[in-house]
Each structure stands twice: as C-alpha cells, then as structure tokens.
Amino acid sequence: MSSGHIPEHIIEAVLKHHDIVEVVGKYVHLSKAGRNLKGLCPFHSEKSPSFNVNPEKQIYKCFGCGVGGHVIRFIQEIEGYSFGEAVRHLADDAGIAYVWEQQTPEQAERQHEKDQIVKGHEFAAKLYHHILRNSAEGKPALEYLRARGFTDTLIETFQIGFAPNRWDVLAQYLEQRKFPLPLMEKGALIAPKSSGGGYVDKFRNRIMFPIQDARGSVIAFAGRTLGADQPKYLNSPETALFRKSRLLYNFHAARAEMKRQGQVVVFEGYADVIKAWMARVHNGVATMGTALTEEHALLLRRSAERVVICYDGDDAGQSAAYKSLHILEKAGLDIKVAVLPNRLDPDEYIDSFGPERFRSDIVEEAVPPEKYKLIHLRKNFNLQEGEAKLRYVRTAIREVIANIPAPTQREHYLKELASEFSSTSSFETMKQETNEIREQLQKKRSSGDNNDFSWNTVRNDGGDSVPLPKLKPAYDKAERHLLYVMMQDKDISALVQERLGDAFNDEAHAALAAYLYAYYAQGSEPDANKYMTSLQDDALERLVSSILMTESGQGISEQVIEDYLMQIDKHRQQQAIERLVEERIQREKSGDSIGAARIQLEILALNGKLQKR
Known part of the structure; x- marks a missing residue:
C-alpha cells in the first residue's frame, strides 16, 4: 500500500531517523510517567496531563481529546500540514534527500497556487521595504517612523515598508515579474478595477508591516495610515493562508525565545511588539485586530508555560485583557498581567520612559491574575x-x-x-x-450548576458530575487485542485472515484488518508505525494509536487467539439471532405463520451452536 506518490523508503527513513519524544518535546513539556511520558495536550485545553507519548512504540495518544498517531501525524496536526508536507518537513530536518510527485494533479495545482501566492507576498514585502528605504515617495514615511522611535535596525529587522499613494504600483511590478494576477487577487494583494480591465493595489499610502506564518513566510500585511485616514490600521482580508484567529504577529521570530524562557508577552499591536524588541523583549507577539481566541491560547501553550498580558492602559485595552484571562486560564497557562500607568500603551511608555524601564518596571513586575482582577x-x-x-x-x-x-x-x-x-x-x-x-x-x-471547571475534558474538580467511561463489550476487547497482536505478528495476521477475513463486528476494526492484510500482501514486515502511515486516515490512525497504547501482547498463545476468534464469532451469531427474531415477529404480525416457524427453526439451530461453545 503506497502513501500517495511518496516512496516508501523515504517514509521509512523519516520514521527511523526521528524519535517521537524529541519531536513532540519541541512542542510539549513531557515528564516521565512509567513507560510513557506525559504532558498537557497541545490540541485541546486541559490542566491535568492526558497526552501520552510511548518511546518504545513511537506513538502519541491523548486520552482527553482522542488525537493520536505516529511522528508524521503529530507534525501534520501541530503545524497544519498535509501528509506530504509533514514528510518533507521531517525529511528536510533530517537531511534526507527526497524526490516525489504530488499525489494528484489537483493537489499539485493547489500547492502551486499556494506557493505562487506566498512568493507574491514575499516580493511585495521586498518592494515595499525598498520603496520606504530608497525612494522619494517613501521618505515622509521613513521620517515619520524615525520620529516615532523606530530605529533603522528595527525597520530592517521587521522589514517595514511603504505602499505609495498610487493606484497600481504593486500590480504593475507583479505583472512585469510574470506573477499570475488572478492568483495575486486570490491572495488579496490586488483587486480588480471597478471599471473593469486591470488591477489596483490593495494598499496605498500606508506604512506596511509584513505578517508571517509560523515558518516565517509572508502571507499578509498590516498597513498603517500616515494621516488621519480611517481605519488607522488595515489588515489583509482573510485568505486560505491567513486566518487571524489562528495567527499571531511575530510568532515565527519569538518562538525560540519563548521556548528558552518558557514565557511569552502578548501585546495588542504591531508597534508594541517592535518597540518591545528594542527593550530586549524578544518573546513578544500580538493579535491582529481581533480578540484573543482559544486557538491563539493553544498556539502559545505549545511554546511557553507562562504568559504576560501587556495590553494598552486605556479602558478598551484593560477590558480586553480582563476578557482574555479566562481563555488563557482555560488553556492551562500561568498568567500575569502588566499594568501600565496613565492609560499609556506599551509603545508610548517606551517612548516616555525608555526600553529598560519598560522591561524592568512593566514586564518583570507584571501581577498575578487575582491581583489584576482586583485592580x-x-x-x-x-x-x-x-x-x-x-x-x-x-x-x-x-x-x-x-x-x-x-x-x-x-x-x-x-x-x-x-x-x-x-x-x-x-x-x-x-x-x-x-x-x-x-x-x-x-x-x-x-449540583452541576455554573460549573466553572466544565471545560476540562480530563478531570472535573466538581467531583461526581463527570461520567465514568462505559465498559466495552467483550467482543470489542477481543477485536482490539487481536488487531494488536496482528500488527506485531505476520503469521497470526495470516491465520486471522483465513479464519475471519474482514468479518469483525466493528466496522473500523474490519477496515484496519483489511488494510493490514493488504500491507502484508506487499511483502512488508511487522512495523506498526509504517503500517499506520499507509492508512492516510485520521480516524483510523487515532484508533491504531489507541490500540497500541492500551493493549498488550503479554500472555498471547494459540489458545488465547482461539478464544478471541470465538468471542468475535459468538457476537456475530448473537447479532444474527437478534435479526432473525425481529424478522420472525414481523412474519407473525403479517400472518405468515409458516415463514415464522421456519425462521424459528433457524434461531434454534444458531442457539444450539452457541450453547456448544
């Protein structure tokens, strides 16, 4: 079974090279817990760790939200990659050479479009930056930035630019460089002229702040007006690449320092992040014209354990800070709030009192959430x-x-x-x-009323209000045990295929068995991780990770295998009897006594077989 057009030897090399503990450990703080390592799940909000990594089996599983799989699946989930992108990422990281085709022409086209849109944004960022630094049109904007305390080093570091007050500067350059203009429109860099025929720029007469994704690629812009035009800040509209609720400004550059300190400082605006950089606050990020979301909080928690909220000191900023406390607490983050005097915003405070005092008196003196709530x-x-x-x-x-x-x-x-x-x-x-x-x-x-802890999917401090998990029926346990052993032993899988085929009672178990037979038919040897990559199905991979994490092959013998097969077959016969009973009742209601009697004989025969077992 192939994984699209990715050669199997590349997938094997990626799985062999990358230890799942090391990869997951870059995103999740893990602690030893018996044979596993545990941490707070990066995919849902929790305070009690339910995210498990098994180094022996090279899998992860969260018993809170259900996610699970191999190292490639983890990178898919955490970075939002496709399977192919995750393999490329891990292959690049390991220095593994690769060449393969995209899975389908449609996928190749989508990837090409995405790449072109990113290249268009990267070109636009360089053009705007060049205009700011090297043209007469950009001089007023450059002087304005310097007057606001933006040094040349900051302007260069954050690649700040300027969109001139002309209709189609960017559109013309994009056309000259052979960028497909309809795609550039799709990426929200340009817009069609209202009169038809040609394109105009999305941004004009604005200082331009490039917005990068987690990998550092420019995917959008924020434009600040030089005068009194409204809105003061104008963001790129949302596109397939740019989602404000999932993206934080400067996250790509701040992540290393966030991990080093275990702390992130969250601002409201771009200027605050940039000025704070001058104060050696290199772990600062900002929301982009939107309130802090749960997606933002989970993104932060993957790189830091502590967060300092540093919003504007006016009523709107403080109200936003207060509202964000619950979201960050829900994500399991340790929170402090920076208190700015005299309704100042961070940018203004740095201009008035200097970067050193901002770091020492504001960021480092941030107060706990309880203290802030009282203030x-x-x-x-x-x-x-x-x-x-x-x-x-x-x-x-x-x-x-x-x-x-x-x-x-x-x-x-x-x-x-x-x-x-x-x-x-x-x-x-x-x-x-x-x-x-x-x-x-x-x-x-x-009594279940106003339960403040209901968000925690793992442990609810309210006590008995959390329902206990239902016990699985005997056949389900037998099927899971059997699949676990089949993934470890090719001969047992062949035996089950001969005796049972895909006649598992659970449809998902039947699908796993069918894929496993096909996997072995290609000559593959037992390797649960490699088998998992062949599935290319999120739900099935989660099920495999759950089986691998919770089942054990200890005590397996021929008799145990026979017992599993009997248990599975017994449930199938019980289901068949129940269906026959329903059919007999329907025949009796319709007056077909002969048909009902014939069905009753079938029921008796099946019951007889069950009693002999």
Missing part, C-alpha cells in the same frame, strides 16, 4: 465614599477572592483588603463572608 474591579467604584468602599469589598470577595482555590492565596488577598479597608470591615468578618460564599459555590458545583 480592574476597583475602577468601577468611587472609593472616596464609605458606601462605595463597602460595595467594593463585598464585590471583591464575591467575584475574585472566594474563587481562589488555594487557602494561603485567599488569605493573602483578604489581609491586603482588610489592611486597606480596615474602617469598613475586619479581617475575620471578611474571612467569614468568604467562607460562606465558597460554601454556596461548592453547592452549585456539586
């Missing part, structure tokens, strides 16, 4: 009034402090509150009120 909450109260002070204290206890799980942390913030508002309430009174609120919260959670 954010108090803005809603006029604390010069006695009644407002009381309302603030009670609201702070109810909405923040009572929800803190750690007793020492609760007590710390209660003491701070009591110290500041001693004239309003005593520490003991506040503590009593906190305990009463926590009791009420526990009652709600235990």
Whole structure:
C-alpha cells in the first residue's frame, strides 16, 4: 500500500531517523510517567496531563481529546500540514534527500497556487521595504517612523515598508515579474478595477508591516495610515493562508525565545511588539485586530508555560485583557498581567520612559491574575465614599477572592483588603463572608450548576458530575487485542485472515484488518508505525494509536487467539439471532405463520451452536 506518490523508503527513513519524544518535546513539556511520558495536550485545553507519548512504540495518544498517531501525524496536526508536507518537513530536518510527485494533479495545482501566492507576498514585502528605504515617495514615511522611535535596525529587522499613494504600483511590478494576477487577487494583494480591465493595489499610502506564518513566510500585511485616514490600521482580508484567529504577529521570530524562557508577552499591536524588541523583549507577539481566541491560547501553550498580558492602559485595552484571562486560564497557562500607568500603551511608555524601564518596571513586575482582577474591579467604584468602599469589598470577595482555590492565596488577598479597608470591615468578618460564599459555590458545583471547571475534558474538580467511561463489550476487547497482536505478528495476521477475513463486528476494526492484510500482501514486515502511515486516515490512525497504547501482547498463545476468534464469532451469531427474531415477529404480525416457524427453526439451530461453545 503506497502513501500517495511518496516512496516508501523515504517514509521509512523519516520514521527511523526521528524519535517521537524529541519531536513532540519541541512542542510539549513531557515528564516521565512509567513507560510513557506525559504532558498537557497541545490540541485541546486541559490542566491535568492526558497526552501520552510511548518511546518504545513511537506513538502519541491523548486520552482527553482522542488525537493520536505516529511522528508524521503529530507534525501534520501541530503545524497544519498535509501528509506530504509533514514528510518533507521531517525529511528536510533530517537531511534526507527526497524526490516525489504530488499525489494528484489537483493537489499539485493547489500547492502551486499556494506557493505562487506566498512568493507574491514575499516580493511585495521586498518592494515595499525598498520603496520606504530608497525612494522619494517613501521618505515622509521613513521620517515619520524615525520620529516615532523606530530605529533603522528595527525597520530592517521587521522589514517595514511603504505602499505609495498610487493606484497600481504593486500590480504593475507583479505583472512585469510574470506573477499570475488572478492568483495575486486570490491572495488579496490586488483587486480588480471597478471599471473593469486591470488591477489596483490593495494598499496605498500606508506604512506596511509584513505578517508571517509560523515558518516565517509572508502571507499578509498590516498597513498603517500616515494621516488621519480611517481605519488607522488595515489588515489583509482573510485568505486560505491567513486566518487571524489562528495567527499571531511575530510568532515565527519569538518562538525560540519563548521556548528558552518558557514565557511569552502578548501585546495588542504591531508597534508594541517592535518597540518591545528594542527593550530586549524578544518573546513578544500580538493579535491582529481581533480578540484573543482559544486557538491563539493553544498556539502559545505549545511554546511557553507562562504568559504576560501587556495590553494598552486605556479602558478598551484593560477590558480586553480582563476578557482574555479566562481563555488563557482555560488553556492551562500561568498568567500575569502588566499594568501600565496613565492609560499609556506599551509603545508610548517606551517612548516616555525608555526600553529598560519598560522591561524592568512593566514586564518583570507584571501581577498575578487575582491581583489584576482586583485592580480592574476597583475602577468601577468611587472609593472616596464609605458606601462605595463597602460595595467594593463585598464585590471583591464575591467575584475574585472566594474563587481562589488555594487557602494561603485567599488569605493573602483578604489581609491586603482588610489592611486597606480596615474602617469598613475586619479581617475575620471578611474571612467569614468568604467562607460562606465558597460554601454556596461548592453547592452549585456539586449540583452541576455554573460549573466553572466544565471545560476540562480530563478531570472535573466538581467531583461526581463527570461520567465514568462505559465498559466495552467483550467482543470489542477481543477485536482490539487481536488487531494488536496482528500488527506485531505476520503469521497470526495470516491465520486471522483465513479464519475471519474482514468479518469483525466493528466496522473500523474490519477496515484496519483489511488494510493490514493488504500491507502484508506487499511483502512488508511487522512495523506498526509504517503500517499506520499507509492508512492516510485520521480516524483510523487515532484508533491504531489507541490500540497500541492500551493493549498488550503479554500472555498471547494459540489458545488465547482461539478464544478471541470465538468471542468475535459468538457476537456475530448473537447479532444474527437478534435479526432473525425481529424478522420472525414481523412474519407473525403479517400472518405468515409458516415463514415464522421456519425462521424459528433457524434461531434454534444458531442457539444450539452457541450453547456448544
């Protein structure tokens, strides 16, 4: 069985060269857990590790969300690659030479279009950068950037450019360089003229910030106006390559430092990231005109354990920071929030106080989320009034402090509150009120109401509200055991093929068996990972990884194999009896007593066979 047009020896070489622990370890912090290694799943939100990697079998499996497979599948899932792209990525990393055709002409065409669109963006970035640095048209923009504190080094590092105030500068250059203009329109670099016949540029009279994907390829732009035109920032529209909810500005350049520090700083804007770079904050990323999403949070957690939110100091920025806390907590990240004074944004703070103070006084002094929630909450109260002070204290206890799980942390913030508002309430009174609120919260959670932990697919701290997994029927267990042994032993697979064929009760198990027979028919030797790559089916690969991770070949004998086959055949006969019983009932209802009697004889014969087993 082939994997498209990728030669089998290349797939084998890739699987042999790459240890799954090393590959997964670049994205997930793994800890030893018996024979496996465990970590937080990079594909769904969880606080309790359910993501397992087995170094002996070279597979991964998450028992929370179900993902699983071999090292190629992991790269597919984590990077959003096709199978071929994942093999290329791993082959390049290993220095394995490869040559193969794309799977189909349609796939080849799609890949060619994607490559052309990326090349178009790369060319546009170089053109805009050249215009900014070397033309009279770009001079006002260059002077504006320098006046804003953007050094030539920053401009060069981030390849900032300028789109001149003309209709079709980029369109003309793209046409001269033989770029297919309809494809460039598809990639949102140009747009058709409203009058018809020709194209105009998407961006005009704007400072251009290239937006790169995780691999560093330019796939979109953000354009900032020089004057009072609106909108102030204009992003490329979303395309097949550019999805704002899944992409973070500067992620490609920040990832290495994120991994080194285990921390990322999240900003709202491009200018903040660039200025922070000057302050040696090289682990900064930014959302792109959209709120932080769960996809963003999972992307961050693959490279860092801690996040510092550094949003603008105005009301809109602080509200956005507050809303992002839940999303980041849900992803299992350790969070702190940078507090900027006087409603400044990071860019303005760096201009006013310098890069060193920004790093030391703002980023390094970021506060825990509980502290930030209290800071954010108090803005809603006029604390010069006695009644407002009381309302603030009670609201702070109810909405923040009572929800803190750690007793020492609760007590710390209660003491701070009591110290500041001693004239309003005593520490003991506040503590009593906190305990009463926590009791009420526990009652709600235990009854399933307002369960704050319902997002965690692995462990729900609410207790008994999480249903236990259903026990699998005996035939299912037998089929899984049998498939596990078949993947390890070619002779047993041949025996099962002769005795059972594809007559497994579970359709997915039957499909795995059929693929396994074909795999061995090509002369392949037992190799579960190589067999998995031949499937080219996400659901089947997940099933194989689950079988390999949970089943064991210990104690296998001829008698055990016979018992498995009997169990599977027994269930098939029971199913056949149930179908015959339904048919007999229908015959009886229709008045066909002879037909019903004949079916009853078949039922008795099958029951007799079952009793002899």
